[in-house]
Amino acid sequence: MDEKLTTDQKRLARMLKALGNPIRFQIVEYLATSQTCITNDIVRLLPLAQSTVSQHLKVLREAGLIKGEIEGPATCYCIDTDGIQWLKDQIGNWLPECCAPALPKALIQP
Amino acid sequence: MDEKLTTDQKRLARMLKALGNPIRFQIVEYLATSQTCITNDIVRLLPLAQSTVSQHLKVLREAGLIKGEIEGPATCYCIDTDGIQWLKDQIGNWLPECCAPALPKALIQP
């Protein structure tokens, strides 16, 4: 217990913290559905100032949940597939002592 | 986007937020390994005041991640298996648009 968290655990906690904010959670969900990587649209859709949204995007970026790419005058954000996948794997194998991993639906009802 | 989060999404975000704090993350991991539900031990192992630990336990309890049961003069905390399982299921099926759920190890190498 007194031993520090591992690098992976710290990364995981960072991701969870980033997603724990409802606004950021919404942003990630939105980016996941709108395949096209929108950026200023997010600002328009949220009741927040542009600078605030930009900060949230930064948090998500630094947590490895989304990726930003400068595209002309704008910036194009999209889901960081690898990061999300890593998170899902981590949670899937988390606490095996107490909870077995759930079967993917596809395997339950092929 | 402007539509509010669903009840489930709010519950999920609440859990993620609770786990996003490294101290609370540690507590959950500790409770998962120490099958016996300890309570004051956590206080002794963490470099925090008893009242602070009690507060963290409250947050975890209200997020549905752990359960507390009064046992004589002490309180016995343990993992809320249902809650953790729910969380894992949610994350496992999260954002199916962008990431397929990972196969449990048991199915990859039976």
Next chain:
DNA sequence: CAGCTTTATCGTAAAATTACGATATGGACG
């Protein structure tokens, strides 16, 4: 080049979280 659009960053105010000590409650035990 000048003006427009889109973003990021900075400084700062407001709000929330985190931590502590003090205090109250309630069970065990002499």
Next chain:
DNA sequence: CGTCCATATCGTAATTTTACGATAAAGCTG
């Protein structure tokens, strides 16, 4: 009953997070 032990809660200080406006950078377009 009085004392100890374990916990929860309250009030409050310190820290962090969240939000905003202002400003700067960088790329289009006329």
